[in-house]
Amino acid sequence: MLTYTIRRLVLSVPTLLFIALVIFMLLQLAPGDPMAQVPLTVPPEVKAKMREALGLGQPAYIQFWKWLVQMFWIEPQVFIDYLTQRSFLFSWLPDTHFYTACGPEVQGACDLRVISWQTRSPVMDIVVQRLPQTLWVVGMAYVVGVLIALPIGIYSAYRQYSVFDQAGTFITMIGFSIPPFFTGPLLIVLFSVKLGWLPFIYDTTHVVNSWESFVYQIKQMIMPVMVLALQTTAQISRFMRASMLDNLNQDYVRTARAKGLGEAVVVMVHVLRNSMIPVVTVIALLVPGIFGGAIITEVIFSVNGIGQLLITALFANDLPMVMTLTFIFAFLIVLFNLIADVLYGILDPRVRYD
Structure with a gap:
């Protein structure tokens, strides 16, 4: 039973990745523009910078790869930091600092989470x-x-x-x-x-x-x-x-x-x-x-x-x-x-x- 369970867990990974790819491609083909809700008073050059910040100008495969990295690597780090720093059950463990948030005060490498295009907030939050x-x-x-x-x-x-x-x-x-x-x-x-x-x-x-x-x-x-x-x-x-x-x-x-x-x-x-x-x-x-x-x-x-x-x-x-x-x-x-x-x-x- 244990061998079967492990085997099914391993096989579920490519299944989930394929599902994510299909969903991504379907949404790429769907009509509509995420910047359509931006007020008309915003200048075109500001809209262009907003599109660049959201990664909309990048090729589709780059956007999909970034989402995979953020979802399967960065978000688990955020979750582990939350467990060791603020959760009731695991706060007794040594604090971890795997995730480094991006910001103007951060010097060097930082990690960008999956950001909602609508609210400009982390999706998982x-x-x-x-x-x-x-x-x-x-x-x-x-x-x-x-x-x-x-x-x-x-x-x-x-x-x-x-x-x-x-x-x-x-x-x-x-x-x-x-x-x-x-x-x-x-x-x-x-x-x-x-x-x-x-x-x-x-x-x-x-x-x-x-x-x-x-x-x-x-x-x-x-x-x-x-x-x-x-x-x-x-x-x-x-x-x-x-x-x-x-x-x-x-x-x-x-x-x-x-x-x-x-x-x-x-x-x-x-x-x-x-x-x-x-x-x-x-x-x-x-x-x-x-x-x-x-x-x-x-x-x-x-x-x-x-x-x-x-x-x-x-x-x-x-x-x-x-x-x-x-x-x-x-x-x-x-x-x-x-x-x-x-x-x-x-x-x-x-x-x-x-």
Whole structure:
């Protein structure tokens, strides 16, 4: 298993590099100019210097190589310096000074980070600021979706063709069919406009310091979490139901019942463990997908996360920001594919990768 994991990690590097190259080439071919948002009052010679400072006048392969160096060499140095200097867990380590910021007071060599063309700030600093909002909403939606989907799938399979099973099938089909860009506005019209129960704008500056502020935080999270959790619940519950039905008809289940084991032990121990083998794979592989759904959901509910940041960067033709965010999404896909394969081998003793 260890050899397989190392091999997959090594093979993921050229995969991610190829994805980054494809994204870079597509963005190079896209219409638009990053300097289009500069006010018309700025003189042309100043615009030319700004283009030169952003590296827009350089050949495409030079821009791509600089982005690779900044992303894979300079940004890790910044992260290590942060861990040893300001983080709570690793501040006891000796301070490191791998990264040297460029500036008028710096003499000699310095390191230039990935800079956003739109905000003129380091891309990773903006991503780190936005990431907690996305992780909070997406993580809560995924936990809620999994916790709801598993019991529904188990009970639907055990009570096949019952009223509960048919109702669950109907609801999951709705979850499969309705996209987030329809579900979000529908919930806003129903719960915010008509009933006035929930706020339709997610306040990312809200601070929880009392019971009332905690209640408000729960209220403003309900709708975006519901939108993201609906599709997750629908997919996982259907996989759970199908896997349970497949295992309930196996010979070992009849043998366990013939030995006098209780129905709860047969279903919740023997059948459930074998049924979870393909479902765990689906759960792991759906994590990158829910981040994709969060892009639309964050725009609808004004969640100040990385999904909304990606949409803003696309409209502004901010190449470094778009490349960094898409690379993060690609990294999540590769990572959770690896996690799914490893979990599959752990749960099923018959699977051997080495």
